[in-house]
Amino acid sequence: MAPVLIWIPLVGLLTGLGSIKAQQTTLHPLVGRIFVHTLNHETFQHLPEHVAVPPTVPITYHAHLQGHPDLPRWLRYTQRSPHHPGFLYGTPTPEDRGRQIIEVIAYNRDSFNTTQQRLVLFTGNPEGPLLPYQAEFLVCSHDVEEVLPSAPASRFLTALRGLWEPGELQLLNITSALDRGGRVPLPIEGRKEGVYIKVGSASPFSTCLKMVASPDSHARCVQGQPPLLSCYDTLAPHFRVDWCNVSLVDKSVPEPADELPTPGDGILEHDPFFCPPTEAAARDFLTDALVTLLVPLLLALLLALLLAYIMCCRREGRLKRDLATSDIQMVHHCTIRGNTQELRHMAASRQVPRPLSTLPMFNVRTGERLPPQVDGAQVPLILDQH
Numbered sequence: 555m556a557p558v559l560i561w562i563p564l565v566g567l568l569t570g571l572g573s574i575k576a577q578q579t580t581l582h583p584l585v586g587r588i589f590v591h592t593l594n595h596e597t598f599q600h601l602p603e604h605v606a607v608p609p610t611v612p613i614t615y616h617a618h619l620q621g622h623p624d625l626p627r628w629l630r631y632t633q634r635s636p637h638h639p640g641f642l643y644g645t646p647t648p649e650d651r652g653r654q655i656i657e658v659i660a661y662n663r664d665s666f667n668t669t670q671q672r673l674v675l676f677t678g679n680p681e682g683p684l685l686p687y688q689a690e691f692l693v694c695s696h697d698v699e700e701v702l703p704s705a706p707a708s709r710f711l712t713a714l715r716g717l718w719e720p721g722e723l724q725l726l727n728i729t730s731a732l733d734r735g736g737r738v739p740l741p742i743e744g745r746k747e748g749v750y751i752k753v754g755s756a757s758p759f760s761t762c763l764k765m766v767a768s769p770d771s772h773a774r775c776v777q778g779q780p781p782l783l784s785c786y787d788t789l790a791p792h793f794r795v796d797w798c799n800v801s802l803v804d805k806s807v808p809e810p811a812d813e814l815p816t817p818g819d820g821i822l823e824h825d826p827f828f829c830p831p832t833e834a835a836a837r838d839f840l841t842d843a844l845v846t847l848l849v850p851l852l853l854a855l856l857l858a859l860l861l862a863y864i865m866c867c868r869r870e871g872r873l874k875r876d877l878a879t880s881d882i883q884m885v886h887h888c889t890i891r892g893n894t895q896e897l898r899h900m901a902a903s904r905q906v907p908r909p910l911s912t913l914p915m916f917n918v919r920t921g922e923r924l925p926p927q928v929d930g931a932q933v934p935l936i937l938d939q940h
């Protein structure tokens with residue numbers, strides 16, 4: 555699959571002198587297999603113009619799906635620094651089959667020239683046998699960019715072959731540990747971010763791999779003990795694999811597909827133990843309602859009548875009181891009352907002098923003593939006695 559290069563001159567973007575050229579490359583990713591495309595001085599030949607750029611020139615890239623601001627979901631982009639190559643990598647899923655156009659713009663960080671490249675991806679199904687046996691390894695000694703080029707990747711597969719049953723191994727997925735919740739390591743020599751590498755094969759796992767991924771081995775890892783690696787670690791010097799983080803997936807036994815619920819006729823099957831509730835008889839609530847309403851109402855009425863009788867009919871009026879009083883007492887009372895009233899009347903119509911008891915006995919200024927006036931007509935009456 556030699557890349558087809560079509561040169562399409564485009565309007566210059568930054569320098570205005572035709573420095574942007576669209577270059578088209580056709581690639582063929584496979585569903586379920588890792589796809590890696592390297593962006594470097596070779597793939598971006600003639601940057602910016604028909605002059606090869608020395609490899610020391612820093613270049614950065616920006617890639618996006620045509621007509622969209624970002625890459626498709628399955629594709630990732632990474633570049634360690636402008637002096638390193640960039641990588642587009644990822645594993646297409648069956649939904650990604652078909653044609654996708656990725657636009658990549660390369661920026662020359664020295665001259666600020668840009669070049670555009672178009673990657674036409676025709677994603678198809680892989681040929682060959684299915685790879686039902688899949689294993690994922692966490693390689694702690696590498697960053698993701700260090701295993702994406704084909705040389706270290708094939709070296710990893712070759713080394714892994716010593717641990718697997720003989721058979722072809724294929725790279726299925728490569729993910730930076732940072733994308734799976736890993737931490738950026740301290741800037742200490744030899745510390746790497748780590749990378750997850752998923753490998754598939756048509757041949758079954760070796761007992762060694764099965765043992766290292768067994769629950770017993772995981773239990774030992776949790777307790778801080780070394781895992782159960784029974785065979786020689788053929789990956790050892792180049793690739794430091796975290797044997798506590800090996801996961802195996804066996805897809806050779808097809809999982810029972812979830813049965814689709816079939817809509818029934820909506821009637822439950824006959825169940826001998828099911829006894830439906832008997833039909834409730836119609837009930838008349840009129841008497842209940844009447845009793846509930848009328849009894850308190852009657853009681854209230856009765857009490858009201860009783861109260862009215864006591865208040866109105868059993869009232870002791872004045873006439874009755876007078877009749878109950880003896881005649882002599884009545885006369886006595888009436889006499890006192892009549893006299894009092896008469897006196898009051900007289901007092902109101904006459905100029906009565908101040909009562910003697912309120913008069914001074916002598917004049918303060920002259921010292922003159924006044925003899926007490928004994929004038930029967932002027933002696934005040936004690937009027938209000940009650």
Ligand SMILES: *[C@@H]1O[C@H](CO)[C@@H](O)[C@H](O)[C@H]1NC(C)=O
Pocket residue numbers: 586645646647727728729733734
């Ligand atoms: C590859 O790995 C990434 C990260 O774990 C995951 O999101 C993606 O679904 C994987 N791709 C496939 C096809 O399994």
Ligand SMILES: *[C@@H]1O[C@H](CO)[C@@H](O)[C@H](O)[C@H]1NC(C)=O
Pocket residue numbers: 692796798799
């Ligand atoms: C390894 O896997 C375990 C769970 O299986 C997880 O808790 C642990 O963080 C992983 N270690 C690393 C270095 O990713």
